Amino acid sequence: MTLFGHELYISWPLALAVYFTFWWVSLFAILPLGVKSVHETDESTPGVEPGAPVAPRLARKAVLTSLVAACAFAILLVVLQFTEG
Numbered sequence: 001m002t003l004f005g006h007e008l009y010i011s012w013p014l015a016l017a018v019y020f021t022f023w024w025v026s027l028f029a030i031l032p033l034g035v036k037s038v039h040e041t042d043e044s045t046p047g048v049e050p051g052a053p054v055a056p057r058l059a060r061k062a063v064l065t066s067l068v069a070a071c072a073f074a075i076l077l078v079v080l081q082f083t084e085g
Contacts (some may be wrong), residue, residue, distance in 0.1 A: 006046065008076070008077060008080065008081060009080050009081075010080060015073075017069075018040075018073065018076065019023060019069060019073045022068075022069040022072045022073055022076075023065060023066065023069040026065045026068040026069045026072070027061070027065045029068075030061050030065050031061060032063055033061070034057070035056060036053065036054050037050065037051050037053060037054065038050050038051070038053075038054060039051060041054050043058045053067075055077050
């Protein structure tokens with residue numbers, strides 16, 4: 001794999017697998033941020049689970065997750081670039 005004219009010591013399939021793993025780990029770390037449940041906001045709607053989130057903002061969290069995973073992946077590429085011979 002080549003990045004900015006430098007040969008990197010990671011193949012495309014491995015790079016995608018690592019980014020995908022970083023993305024999922026980041027998602028589970030970011031999902032609980034800023035979530036308020038129906039019980040915490042005192043909004044009572046019949047048939048709604050009291051622990052259900054009021055406004056989960058999943059699109060915003062997906063973008064934030066992608067940014068965090070991209071930064072972690074970039075750090076990994078830099079470390080691989082300077083540690084491999």
